[in-house]
Amino acid sequence: MSSAASENKSVVGDAPKTDHAYDGIEEFDNPLPGWWKWLFIATIAFCPPYWLYYHGGTPGRSIEDSYGVALAENTRLQFEEIGELKPDAATLVEYMHKDNWLRVGKIVFQTHCVSCHDRDGQGKVGPNLTDEYFKNVNTIEDIAKVVNNGAAAGAMPKWSNRLHPNEVVLVSAYVASMRGENLDGPRGAEGKTIPPWPEYTPEAATESDSAP
Ligand code: HEC
Known part of the structure; x- marks a missing residue:
């Protein structure tokens, strides 16, 4: 100037x-x-x-509330798209290989499970979920069973009445996907080693061939 x-x-x-x-x-x-x-x-x-x-007290008007409502609505819409998932081995293995759904499982994990299994599943109050050792799990379906029914007299809480069945399947697929990361946890190895998860055979997956 x-x-x-x-x-x-x-x-x-x-x-x-x-x-x-x-x-x-x-x-x-x-x-x-x-x-x-x-x-x-x-x-x-x-x-x-x-x-x-x-x-000022009327619920549903704040931006945060309407975001939550929109998010829940969107998730429900998407659940319509996949129907009700069964917690069986084929479904769990299939959803372990669907990245966008695995992300939903990750959000469920971060919302409900990190207090005991820590941020990346390395264990805290509950066991390390990233290693090869399991206490209550022999097959991949057992993950969904433990999540639904709990374990150790409620030390691992029961989630069947708190999560949508699809959320149980998606969070279980996410937990299954952690195996083999072998993160260092405070609790060391607990339980026994178990056979690997079943191979993923995408012949059942009719749509979504994502080769570029
Ligand atoms: C209040 C703490 C707590 C919370 C919250 C919790 N867990 Fe656990 N979880 C435990 C404990 C403790 C065990 C070990 C039970 C035992 O000793 O048999 C366990 C065991 C497990 C196992 C079996 C591990 C094994 O080695 O067999 C899985 C899988 C699991 N939890 C997944 C989850 C998922 C998924 C969530 C969230 C939806 C969750 N947990 C939330 C405490 C918790």
Whole structure:
């Protein structure tokens, strides 16, 4: 900017002075423009009604609430697309290989299971799910059984009454997919080694051939 503009003589020079003076420095009376002040007051006046409407107790109006509703609706719609999944070996192995559904299983895991099995399944209160050792699981279906019915007299809670059957299948497929990551956990190996999961044979998967 040019020095003439930065001195701003035309505005400051014409303004009346207040009677404030400190150490010989005097203060000009340059009030904020009216439109600015009213805009400022309007934003303050806007807040209480906004807060009352969106956050003041009526559920379902906040952005967070409507996001949750939309998300649940979307998941239900998608569940219609896959029907009700059976917790059998073929279905679990199939969904271990469907990345977008595995992501739903991961969200279920992060919502309900990390408090005991830790963020990546390495174990905390509950056993490490990423190694080759299992206490209650001999076959891949046993994962869904343990999730549905719980284990160790409720130390591993029962989820059949809290999760949609599809969520049980998807989180079980996600747990199955953790095996072999062998993350270091605080509990060490628990239980025995078990045979590998069944091979995935995509001949059943009629659609979705994702070769580029
Ligand atoms: C309150 C803590 C807790 C929560 C929450 C929890 N678990 Fe567990 N889980 C355990 C415990 C403890 C065991 C070990 C049971 C035993 O000793 O037999 C276990 C065992 C398991 C096993 C069997 C592991 C094995 O070695 O046989 C699986 C699979 C499992 N949990 C999956 C899940 C999933 C999936 C969720 C979330 C939907 C979940 N758990 C939530 C505590 C929990």
